[in-house]
Amino acid sequence: MQTHPIPVITIDGPTASGKGTVAHRAAQQLGFHYLDSGALYRLTALSALRHNVALNDEHALAKTAEKLPCKFIGDQVWLANENVTSAIRAEEVGNTASKIAVLPTVRHALVGLQLGFRAPPGLVADGRDMGTVIFPHATLKIFLTASVEARAYRRYKQLIDKGFPANMEDLLKDLRERDTRDSSRAIAPLKPAEGAHILDTSDMTADQAVDQVLQWYAAVKKHA
Ligand code: DC
Numbered sequence: 730m731q732t733h734p735i736p737v738i739t740i741d742g743p744t745a746s747g748k749g750t751v752a753h754r755a756a757q758q759l760g761f762h763y764l765d766s767g768a769l770y771r772l773t774a775l776s777a778l779r780h781n782v783a784l785n786d787e788h789a790l791a792k793t794a795e796k797l798p799c800k801f802i803g804d805q806v807w808l809a810n811e812n813v814t815s816a817i818r819a820e821e822v823g824n825t826a827s828k829i830a831v832l833p834t835v836r837h838a839l840v841g842l843q844l845g846f847r848a849p850p851g852l853v854a855d856g857r858d859m860g861t862v863i864f865p866h867a868t869l870k871i872f873l874t875a876s877v878e879a880r881a882y883r884r885y886k887q888l889i890d891k892g893f894p895a896n897m898e899d900l901l902k903d904l905r906e907r908d909t910r911d912s913s914r915a916i917a918p919l920k921p922a923e924g925a926h927i928l929d930t931s932d933m934t935a936d937q938a939v940d941q942v943l944q945w946y947a948a949v950k951k952h953a
Pocket of ligand 1: 744745766767770771823826827828830855856857859900905910911
């Protein structure tokens with residue numbers, strides 16, 4: 730297998746599996762860069778919603794993705810001159826992101842941006858297709874999941890904490906729909922990459938999950 734000199738850890742998994750938290754903390758502990766690829770789809774969705782781009786206009790959506798004026802500064806996400814860190818987390822934006830993520834030209838338009846995050850000393854990338862499509866030669870690949878109930882509850886708490894309205898029944902329905910859409914789409918469907926470690930976090934704390942990722946990484950490095 731060809732390996733890239735800059736190590737990459739990919740963490741893929743369904744919505745609200747906790748992969749964002751785990752990937753972010755693992756990156757911090759290793760001193761690595763962090764790519765939240767879902768944020769790029771959310772930024773494209775937000776930009777399209779703001780500019781009234783029709784959600785069936787694939788060409789215009791791909792243009793939006795290609796010219797995304799986004800910046801990541803620490804934990805803050807900017808779109809042009811606006812801090813959109815909270816705005817991209819709204820449910821409407823997440824749902825729209827999931828819909829436009831089925832479009833091949835939109836996915837293609839975001840590839841270069843994602844590859845650009847690979848920089849020394851290393852990268853932790855989270856998303857749906859990090860290990861299958863974007864970084865197929867990653868040093869370590871993880872498929873992080875949790876039961877739909879555990880994920881709905883986590884999302885519920887997240888939304889309430891951020892001051893957004895939330896309802897468990899709606900969230901469960903939404904997650905199931907989004908899971909089906911993310912895993913049944915023709916291009917880059919959500920599935921474990923070849924050789925990925927499966928990590929079910931339904932009964933784990935985020936810290937336990939991070940420890941497991943770091944242990945796997947230490948083992949891979951030892952054998953490299
Ligand atoms: O991880 P998230 O909920 O922030 O992602 C939002 C949407 O973006 C998700 O429903 C599917 C899409 N997505 C994708 O298709 N590929 C990725 N690598 C990351 C996200």
